[in-house]
Amino acid sequence: MILDTRLLSPPLMGSYKAEDVVFLLKNISDAKLEVPTEDREEAIQAGRHYSEMLPVEYQPTQEYLDLFHRTLQSTAKKVALAAAVAAELILKKRGFNLVLASLARAGTPIxxxxxxxxxxxxxxxxxxxxxSIIRGKGIDENAxxxxxxxxxxxxxxFVDxxxxxxxxxKVLIEACQAFYEKYQLRLNDDLAVLADPGHCSLTFGTREDFLIPSAALNSTVSGLVSRTVLRPDLIGPHDFHGAxxxxxxxxxxxxxxxxxxxxxxxxEVAEQAKLQAEQLYRYPEEESWKGMQDITRIQHDFGISDVNLVKPGVGETTRVLLRRVPWKILVDREDNxxxxxxxxxxxxxxxPVEVYPELTYSCCGIIRPAKGEKV
Structure with a gap:
């Protein structure tokens, strides 16, 4: 029997206007979930799932906040164009009869x-x-x-x-297949993204690996919503994932x-976006997953057995620096x-920041392996 989720009432949460987005998340604001960064890193590498706890969010310095505002000013038009191209591609492929489902939380601003x-x-x-979608646990089926x-x-x-x-x-592809097998309801696992430096999406605004300002901060640029949480003592079978x-x-x-x-x-960018989307629609660029070749090379060169310790791209490297325990940062060139x-x-x-030539990405963050592990 399929749960009738129409009886569920999404909580009013987040700082966005209701007409911009509705969060299909359970509000668990009263739960004590934050764990200091070093302890959280140790727990994750010892096998505890990252979705069972939250990082203590980095409070940026004034210098860093000033940089965020400068970056937003200098890249707003570029981000607008990429978002517009992604939107135009979505419409060309699928028309207007759509529900947008952003993957919390990086997908929400996009x-x-x-x-x-x-x-x-x-x-x-x-x-x-x-x-919510969670690596190792899948997508929120109730949502x-x-x-x-x-x-x-x-x-x-789907949007990220x-x-x-x-x-x-990959989690989305697997989740959509699992959802079909369970409910006989077929979902399109196409993932629209603003930027696809990993070359693993067919619906994207750009493949340039640049700083999207919404990647530069945590909850304060994502509607004041935390990362999503999935823990059986907090989330029941008829609940949405929590935050x-x-x-x-x-x-x-x-x-x-x-x-x-x-x-x-x-x-200002609409006409250019329509032209670029038409080109991408007529002559689609392949999903080559070529970024994974970088990852394999980095793992070999630095003796890293766990692929989850390698976080490529500007967005992921920023996350490593904001909420993980970084070991080193690799960059494609000194003057990027x-x-x-x-x-x-x-x-x-x-x-430390090291130049690592011939990266597909602009940079790559490497998480410090747990004590005693070979690096």
Whole structure:
């Protein structure tokens, strides 16, 4: 028997406007889940799943916040174009009869941009939800059922921020297959992303590995919502996956600032986006997964047995510096203009930066292996 999720009521959470996104997440703000970075890293590498605890979120220095604002100013039009190209590709491939499903939490700001672009350009308001997907555990099936049952004539379009190794892309493919086997409901596992430096998506705005400002911060640029949590003592069989809503950081929140500043360029980039999307639609670039060749080389060169310790791309490297225990940062060249914030974070955390030529990505973060492990 399929759970009737229409009876579930998504909580009002997050700092975004309700017309921008609805979070299909259980609010577990009262739970004590934050674990100091070093302890969390040790627990993860000892086998505890990352979704059972939360990092203590990095509080950026004023210098770093200033860099975020400078980056947003300098890249807003570039991000707008990439979001617009992704949106146009989605419409060319699948039409307007869609529900946007952003993968929390990096996908949420990008889903908002895609929704706003379509609304501004085509006067069509697509439903947009933010749902949880977790490496090693899969997608939130109750959230999928909720969208399908509340929008029975629409298809789901999954959205994320960027690709690294393509781990979440693989989880999504497997999850959609598992969902079909369980419910006989077929989902399209296409994942639309703003940036695809890993070459593992067919619906993308760009494959350039640059700093998307929404990757530069944690919850304060993602609607004040934490990473998602899946733990049996907190999440029951009829619940959505969980997350915390950090109301206490409202004064520092730049989530709507990011969305507003990027959205302001949509009218200006629309014609160029339509041309680029038409080109990509007619002559699609393949999913070569060529970024994984970098990962294999790095693992060999640095003696790293666990692929999960290698985090490629600007977005993933930023995450390593914000919430993991980094060992070193590899960059493609000394003068890459996309890496100013990476160098600033690395300096702040005393992490060495090394040039590693011929990277597909701009940079790659390597997590420090647990004590006693060979590196």
């Amino acid at each position: 889903g908002i941009l895609i929704k706003r672009y379509i609304e501004k350009t085509y006067d069509t308001a697509l439903p947009h939800y933010s749902i 999928l059922l909720y969208m399908l049952q509340n929008h029975p004539s629409s298809e789901i379009q 921020g960027w690709t690294g190794k393509g781990a979440i892309r 915390k809503y950090y109301r206490e950081w409202l004064a520092e929140d730049v989530s709507n600032l990011f969305a507003d500043q990027v959205s302001a360029f949509f009218a 203009p996309n890496l100013e914030h990476i160098r600033l974070l690395a300096q702040d955390r005393n992490v």
